[in-house]
Amino acid sequence: MENFKEIGLEKLEQTFSLPDVVSLCEEEDSLVILDQTQLPAREVFLKIDNEEELIDAIVRLKVRGAPAIGVAAAAGLYVCFARTLANITSAQLMQTEFQALANRIRASRPTAVNLSWALDRMTVLFKQWIAGKDKISSTDFQEIKTLLRVEAVRIKEEDIEMCKQIAQHGVGLIASGSRILTHCNAGHLAVSRYGTALAPIYLAQACGLNPKVYADETRPLLQGARLTAYELMRFGVDTTLVCDNMAASLMSQGMIDMIMVGCDRxxxxxxxxxxxxTCGLAVLAHYYKIPFYVLGPTSTFDPHTPTGKDIVIEQRSASEVTDLHYIHRMAPEHVGVYNPAFDVTPAALVTAYVTEKGVFRQIQDFQ
Ligand SMILES: CSC[C@@H](O)[C@@H](O)C(=O)COP(=O)(O)O
Incomplete structure (x- = not known):
């Protein structure tokens, strides 16, 4: 079995052709992201080299998905900070600028913990470096730039590694021809490569298990229809798009073997x-006795938030609900709108958590 997974992973790595979601441009100090608001119609890359562009890209979901937001935030912090250095004359000012910038990026989306997790890593490194410094020279500028850049690249590389390990652990849950329901997009486009919930599906496909995926369209912003369907089909996975309100019908007819979703915190x-x-799917899965798996790196685990009730849920603009993907007005003017971007699934409804460390029935097992 292990050998089978290794061969599958090799094949996956050789044949996976989707472009990088977030990367640091080698020549100049800029961040390049694949603009996900334009998918699947166009593959457009955006060069980001200032704070306004970075925050706008995160808020408008040009880059999205918990791990990808973290990777973009770390790389973006490096890029934006590097550009402020010319105006910095003291260690005190440098520290104030760095912290203020990190805080503004942190506030862009509140729910996915990977954003603060990645910024915290950059901040710890910065604080260690600046401790005890008073005056700042141009050598110092170069030194801190190199340190931050290396850390941002490392965060991305580790993310890729974690996704591969999630694929290897998660594929053990998939049998030949398994029918899997997924929600939103927890695939390649949400991370640095391959995905969390979709990574074992790609590996299963590379191993010849031919999984069949039902992708919820995921209202209001249609990440399932626009992104999940697009990327799975690019890899040749048998994909069927369904509206969100069709999940119960599929499950009641015995058409779903398992549910695999990602996580933001x-x-x-x-x-x-x-x-x-997601919570609605978990309740349905419980009723129909279908396994409900949550897949994500351990960086999505937040020990400082005691329960789901303490998670801050991002509220988004009414137009996302009243208009179909920002384009077509569907609802009457002035209608009241409730638009939380996330919900919370109680731990009791989770069959297992799949992380880079393994498959765990209980959260306590990987703490
Ligand atoms: C591996 S991504 C996990 C989650 O971030 C994903 O399922 C999700 O909810 C993304 O929401 P989005 O609002 O598109 O950033």
Whole structure:
């Protein structure tokens, strides 16, 4: 079995052709992201080299998905900070600028913990470096730039590694021809490569298990229809798009073997914040006795948030609900709108958590 997975992973790595979601441009100090608001119609890359562009890209979901937001935030912090250095004259000012910048990026989206996790890593490194410094020279500028850049690249590389390990652990849950329901997009486009919930599916496909995926369209912003369907089909996975309100019908007819979803924050008690609609799927899965798996790196686990009730849920603009993907007005003017981007699934409804460390029935097992 292990050998089978290794060969599958090799094949996956050789044949996976989707472009990088977030990368640091080698020649100049800029960040390049694949603009996900334009998918699947166009593959457009955006060069980001200032704070306004970075925050706008995160808020408008040009880059999205918990791990990808973290990777973009770390790389973006490096890029934006590097550009402020010319105006910095003292260690005190440098520290103030760095902290203020990190805080503004941190505030761009509140729910996915990977954003603060990645910024915290950059901040710890910066604080260690600046401790005890008073005056700042141009050599110092170069030194801190190199340190931050290396850390941002490392965060991305580790993310890729974690996704591969999630694929290897998660593929053991998939049998030949398994029918899997997924929600939102927890694939390649949400991370640095391969995905969390979709990574074992790609590996299963590379191993010849021919999984069949039902992708929820995921209202209001249609990440399932626009992104999940697009990337799975690019890899040749048998993909069927369904509206969110069709899940119960599929499950009641015995058409789903398991549900695999990603996560934006796992509280200390195992409650899971993920895209709005996830909790409803978990309740249905419980009723129909279908396994409900949550897949994500351990960086999505937040020991400082005791339960799901303590997770801050991002509220988004009414136009996302009243208009179909920002384009077509569907609802009457002035209608009241409730638009939380995420919901919380109680730990009791999770069959297992799949992380880079393995498959765990209880959250306590990987703490
Ligand atoms: C591996 S991504 C996990 C989650 O971030 C994903 O399921 C999700 O909810 C994404 O929401 P989004 O609002 O598109 O950033």
């Amino acid at each position: 796992i509280a200390a008690n195992g409650d899971v914040a993920n895209k709005i609609g």
